[in-house]
Amino acid sequence: MNCTLCPRRCGALRTADCGQGFCQLPETMLIARIQPHLWEEPPISGSQGTGAVFFSGCTLRCAYCQNGDISHRNAGKPFTPAELADSLRRLVDAGMHTISFITATPYVHQILDALALYRPPVPLVWNTSGYESVETLRLLEGVIDVYLPDLKHRSEAMGRLCAKAPDYFACASEAICEMVRQTGTPVYGADGIMQRGTLIRHLILPGLTSESIALLDWVSETLPGIPVSLMRQYIPMNGVNIPGLDRPITEREYRRVRDHMLALDLPGYLQEPESASTDFVPVFCRAESYI
Numbered sequence: 001m002n003c004t005l006c007p008r009r010c011g012a013l014r015t016a017d018c019g020q021g022f023c024q025l026p027e028t029m030l031i032a033r034i035q036p037h038l039w040e041e042p043p044i045s046g047s048q049g050t051g052a053v054f055f056s057g058c059t060l061r062c063a064y065c066q067n068g069d070i071s072h073r074n075a076g077k078p079f080t081p082a083e084l085a086d087s088l089r090r091l092v093d094a095g096m097h098t099i100s101f102i103t104a105t106p107y108v109h110q111i112l113d114a115l116a117l118y119r120p121p122v123p124l125v126w127n128t129s130g131y132e133s134v135e136t137l138r139l140l141e142g143v144i145d146v147y148l149p150d151l152k153h154r155s156e157a158m159g160r161l162c163a164k165a166p167d168y169f170a171c172a173s174e175a176i177c178e179m180v181r182q183t184g185t186p187v188y189g190a191d192g193i194m195q196r197g198t199l200i201r202h203l204i205l206p207g208l209t210s211e212s213i214a215l216l217d218w219v220s221e222t223l224p225g226i227p228v229s230l231m232r233q234y235i236p237m238n239g240v241n242i243p244g245l246d247r248p249i250t251e252r253e254y255r256r257v258r259d260h261m262l263a264l265d266l267p268g269y270l271q272e273p274e275s276a277s278t279d280f281v282p283v284f285c286r287a288e289s290y291i
């Protein structure tokens with residue numbers, strides 16, 4: 001295939017075992033982990049967990065990525081749609097509240113093939129960097145129940161510096177509006193699990209609280225009623241060498257952004273301070289990484 005699935009629109013050739021685009025992913029699905037996961041927001045993980053499918057590769061490849069082995073170095077095991085469908089069935093049998101497809105954009109067609117073989121009877125979550133094209137999201141309309149997009153950078157300069165994507169905000173803002181158009185304001189089950197909706201994640205970066213505040217303002221003005229999960233877990237990883245991003249955020253930085261979110265009266269979630277630890281990085285590509 002000549003791939004135009006994400007906003008990079010490389011048009012690059014992806015064959016069964018080789019990828020020539022920005023993400024360097026072949027057409028064959030590569031998956032780094034399929035296991036229950038308890039560390040998402042309460043309406044996604046609940047008490048039993050979400051069945052998390054961590055796809056290899058990423059269309060954004062942030063310099064500071066906390067999962068660099070899979071996002072930059074594409075570590076993973078090949079899967080067919082039938083094998084993925086079997087894994088989804090095992091996750092449902094294990095009692096998962098939801099199924100999460102994590103950075104799955106380059107494999108959207110293969111995932112749709114898997115879901116044609118087995119449609120889990122629980123909400124399907126599309127966990128994404130936010131760097132999506134509306135055309136690709138339209139392929140997921142009526143299939144994905146819950147969108148879980150990041151909203152990372154407001155300025156072209158930071159999009160360019162961190163992810164070689166100066167158009168990050170232009171694309172992500174348009175994509176998130178499309179996600180909300182598809183799913184509406186959140187609907188929760190009696191158990192508190194989100195059955196339908198969009199939940200926006202924002203990770204505060206050191207020295208960049210003004211970007212965080214501008215993004216929260218955009219959500220408040222553009223998408224009233226859409227919840228935000230404010231994340232404070234940033235730790236320098238993946239050998240990041242961008243000046244200023246070599247430290248965790250300070251308590252003062254966190255409070256500045258949190259207080260702004262509270263002042264805007266945005267619905268959502270605040271992350272616990274203990275989450276800024278490498279203990280929460282999952283184990284990828286080992287035998288025990290797959291259910």
Ligand code: SF4
Binds near residue numbers: 006022025059
């Ligand atoms: S998914 Fe990969 S190959 Fe396709 S357009 Fe995006 S970066 Fe390029």
